[in-house]
Amino acid sequence: MASAVETPDHPRPWLSHYPEGISWELDADFQPVHEQVLAACAREPLATALDFLGGTMSFGELARSIISLAGALQKQFGVRKGVRVALMLPNTPFYVISYYAVLRAGGTVVNCNPLYTVHELAHIASNAKADLMITLDLKQIFEKAEALVEAGHVKSLVVCHFPEALPLVKRALFSIAKRRDLANVGKSRVAAQITRFAEMLARRETPEPVIIDKTKDIAVQQYTGGTTGLPKGAMLTHANIAANMAQIDAWGCGLFYPPSKVIAVLPFFHIFAMTVCMNVPLCNGIQVVMLPRFELKSLLDIFMRTKANILPAVPTLLQALAKADIKAEQIASLEIAISGGAALPNEVRSKFARISPARLAEGYGLTEASPVVCCAALKVASKPMSIGLPLPGTDLRFVDVDTGKAVGIGEPGELQVRGPQVMAGYFDDEQSTRDAFMDGWxxxxxxxxxxxxxxxxxxxxxKDLIISSGFNVYPRNIEEALMEHELVDEANVIGVPDDYRGEAPVAFVKLVSGASIGEAELKTFISAKLNKMEMPREIIFKDALPKTLIGKLSKKELREEYSQRKGQRREPART
Structure with missing residues (x-):
């Protein structure tokens, strides 16, 4: 780790402005996250670890489930070092158990967003070589997993029975009112390749010991991407994950310890939630209160029922809270809201301050940094509109975009990062790995x-990457979907400011000569090819699209045109 010493060539002005009680120096002995969570379970086995819609699981129960599943994964599926297991699960106890069990077995977690299309999931599963997927029997999720098996992208499924995650009364009600939402797994076309999650736990297998090389063995392979739209697997080692947890823990100055409670409405398959909503709190022995998706009433009910005080969020969630007609007492327990995943508009900050005295701290990170790089102070005020200071052990520099030379304080440049949380590289992609770094940064x-x-x-x-509700949206995916229509000649997509999502895609389309088609009809055509976050907010038809001197479609002019058209200034977004 670098020393906390400034030099004329590389100033670190943040060193003398850290909040009281926080040091930039960080202990480099990082214990793997699954070992940390099992240690927390051993310390307070009777304490509540998970709350899911009112049903609870103690730390002791969590440990027993992790150990049982890890043993079954080793014995039935041969999970060990180098084996990648895909998780396609919403926020439920199943995700938490599966995540730590895969790591305890020695495997690597590959997170899959259940909202992705089968095409997107096929790329991730195939690229990762994840033969095994753990998923849920809710129809809208299971049918995608089933399709992946039929296409040969995944060999085996472990399927969790959703009602088993619910408290007894809600389980009975679900079985009566919502049973049509469940897939008939026993009659699935791939039934022979399915194992029930509950059956694996019931065997109470004991896993073999696994010796982890913290700096080399990959804990999580998290898929991300750039302007190409082809997701890349960022390889995060056990040390990367544990380092970022230690950095956040130090930054919290005791915030992430009992009796605090964290609300996990952000999905665990997103790197921000995986670290801040799950790993950090559980490893410190505090309760995680889960929601499978954001619903305002359910979130307010959680505040009233659990008195949770920490809410990691994306700007769209904060915007929804700020605009809602809620009473102060409904969120009176909230002490700190941590915004990440996308840029936090100043308007949202102001509106949120009117409904809650809780501190609103903006953070910044990216998948390749496990993910948190900077954060506003969690106990004292930070400078308005900044993303705060670098976390302990994190080094930053800004580099001139054209010359590649470091710039001075106050001068704009590309942000580059160095620290123990930075990834090992991209899986099976040496060129992208080289491109992602400059002189080790x-x-x-x-x-x-x-x-x-x-x-x-x-x-x-x-980058041309669009951040919509905290998720990556790739213009090329949308452009290619549009180009599949026979009447579309050219298509170019940009990201524009959106009050709710932070950013939203807008498509500019040139039709073939003499053709005519309406916006609604074209949106219907592409709806089967794109997920909801990728759907353009607007399709604008033009006689010609701007191009560079070499004939490449240019986004710059379109951004300027749209800004003038809407009287808006495009704000930056963050990963």
């Missing part, structure tokens, strides 16, 4: 500056 693609006190501000970004 991780390139973020975001442009900003650091001020004289070490506070970081972002002003723009290099």
């Amino acid at each position: 991780l390139r973020t693609g975001d442009v900003g500056y650091v001020d004289e006190d070490g506070y970081v501000f972002l002003v723009d970004r290099i």
Whole structure:
């Protein structure tokens, strides 16, 4: 780890402006996350670890489930070092058990977003070589997993029975009112390749010991991407994951310890939630209160029922809270809201302050950094509109986009990161790995500056990636879907500010000569090819699309045109 010493060539102004009680120096002895959570379970086995819609699981029960599943994964499926297991699960106890069990067995977790299309999931499963997937028997999720098996992208499924996650009364009601939402797994076309999650736990297998090389063995292979739209598997070692947990823990100054409670409405398959909503709190022995998806009433009920005080969120969630007609007492327990996943508009900050006295702290990160790089202070005020200071052990520099030379304090440049949380590289992609680094520094693609006190501000970004509700949306995916229509000649997609999602895609389309088609009809055509986050907010038809001198479609002019058209300024987004 680098020493906390400034040099003329590399100033670190944040060193002298850290909140009281926080040191930039960080202990480099990082224990793997599954060992940490099992240790927490052993310390307080009777304490509540998980709350799911009112049903609870103690730390002792969590440990027994993790151990049983890990043993079954080893014995039935041969999970060991180098074996990648895909998890396609919403926030439920099943996800938590599966995540730590895969790691305890020695395997690597490959997170899959259940909202993705089968085409997107096929790329991830195939690229990762994840022969085994753990999923749920809710129809809308199971049918995608079933299709992946039929296509040969996944060989075996472990299927969790959703009602088993519910408390007894809700389980009975679900079986009566919602049973049509469940797939008939026993009659599935791939039934021979399915194992029931509950049956694996019931065997109470004991896993073999696994010796982890913290700096080399991969804990999580998290898929991300750039402007190409082809997701890449960021390889996060056990040390990467544990380092970022230690950094967040130190930054919290005791916040992430009992009696705190964390609300996990953000999905665990997203790197921000995986770390801040699950790993950090559970390893410190505090309760995680889960929601499978965001619903305002359910979230408010959780506050009233559990008195939770920590809410990691994305700006769209905070916007929904700020705009809702809620009473102060409904969220009176909230002490800190941590915003990440996308840029936090100043308007949302102001509106949120009117409904809650809780501190609203913005953080910044990216998948390749496990993910958190900077964060506003969680106990004291930070500079408005900044993304805070670098976390302990995290080094930053800003580099001139054109020359590649480091710039001074206050000068804009590309943000580059170095620290123990930075990934090992991209899976099976040496060229992308080389492109992601410059002289050992991780390139973020975001442009900003650091001020004289070490506070970081972002002003723009290099990549064309769109961040919508905290998720990556790739323009090329949308462009290719549009181009499949026989009447579309050219298509170009940009991201524009969106009050609810942070950013939303807008498509510019040139039709073939003499053709005519309406926006609604074209949206219907592409709806089967794109997920909801990828659907363009608007399709604008033009006689010609701007191009560069070499004939490449240009987004720059379209952004300027749209800004003038809507009277808006495009704000930067963050991964």
